[in-house]
Amino acid sequence: MNGSTSISRWLTALICLGLLISGSAADLRKDSTAADSTVRKIERLYNEVLESSISSYRQKVQSTNSSIDIDFEMLDKANNESYYSAAYLIFFLIHDDFKGRQSDELKFSIRAFFAKARLELRKYSEATQTTIEEILQYVSRWQTETADSIIQAYMEFPSKLRETVPELQLMDYTAQGRIIIEAVAQAIGDALNALLTPRKSLRNLITI
Numbered sequence: 001m002n003g004s005t006s007i008s009r010w011l012t013a014l015i016c017l018g019l020l021i022s023g024s025a026a027d028l029r030k031d032s033t034a035a036d037s038t039v040r041k042i043e044r045l046y047n048e049v050l051e052s053s054i055s056s057y058r059q060k061v062q063s064t065n066s067s068i069d070i071d072f073e074m075l076d077k078a079n080n081e082s083y084y085s086a087a088y089l090i091f092f093l094i095h096d097d098f099k100g101r102q103s104d105e106l107k108f109s110i111r112a113f114f115a116k117a118r119l120e121l122r123k124y125s126e127a128t129q130t131t132i133e134e135i136l137q138y139v140s141r142w143q144t145e146t147a148d149s150i151i152q153a154y155m156e157f158p159s160k161l162r163e164t165v166p167e168l169q170l171m172d173y174t175a176q177g178r179i180i181i182e183a184v185a186q187a188i189g190d191a192l193n194a195l196l197t198p199r200k201s202l203r204n205l206i207t208i
Helices: 003-022 033-064 083-096 104-128 133-142 149-164 175-207
Strands: none
Touching (some): 033 149, 083 175, 104 133, 104 149, 133 149
16 A cells, blocks of 8 residues: 555544544533443443454454554553553544455444443443433344444444433543544644745745
C-alpha cells in the first residue's frame, strides 16, 4: 500500500470514527449498585469481542507475513485507562478495511455479545423496574443479524446504550480516537496556515 493511499484511508477512517464519537456526549451515570454491576458485565462482554478480534487478526497477519499499516504498538504500550479505547480504534481500522468481507467468526462473536448483553439488560430492567424497551429491541434485532452491518451496530452500541439508558454508561471507548482526530485537525490547520501565510505576503507585495 503506497503512502498516499494509506493516508487517505486513515483520514476516511478517522472521519467515520468522528461521526461515532460526535454522538457520544457523556451523561453522568447514576449511582446505582445495579447499574454499576450491569455496566461491568456488559463491558467485559464487549471487551472480549475487541480482544478476540484483534488477536485473531494479528495472528493471521503474522502467519501470512502480510504488510499492514496498523500501529499495534499503540495497543501494546497503552496503560489500563487507555487500553480498550486503543483497542476500539484498532478494531475500527481493521474492520473498516474489510468492508463487504467480514468473517463469519467475528459476526458470530458479535451476535453472541448482543444475546448476552440482552440478558444482562433484561436482568437490570427487572431488578430496577425500569422500562428500557428501546435498547432491548436494538440488541434483539442484532443478535440474529448476519449482514456485515452488524459490525457498525457493535461499534455504535456504547453510545446507543448511553442515549437510551443514561445510567448505563460504559467506559469511554472513543477517547483514543478523539485524541488522534484532534491532533490531525490541529496538524491540518497548521499546514493550511503555513500555506496561506506566504500567499498573504505575496498579495501585500502586489498591492504596494
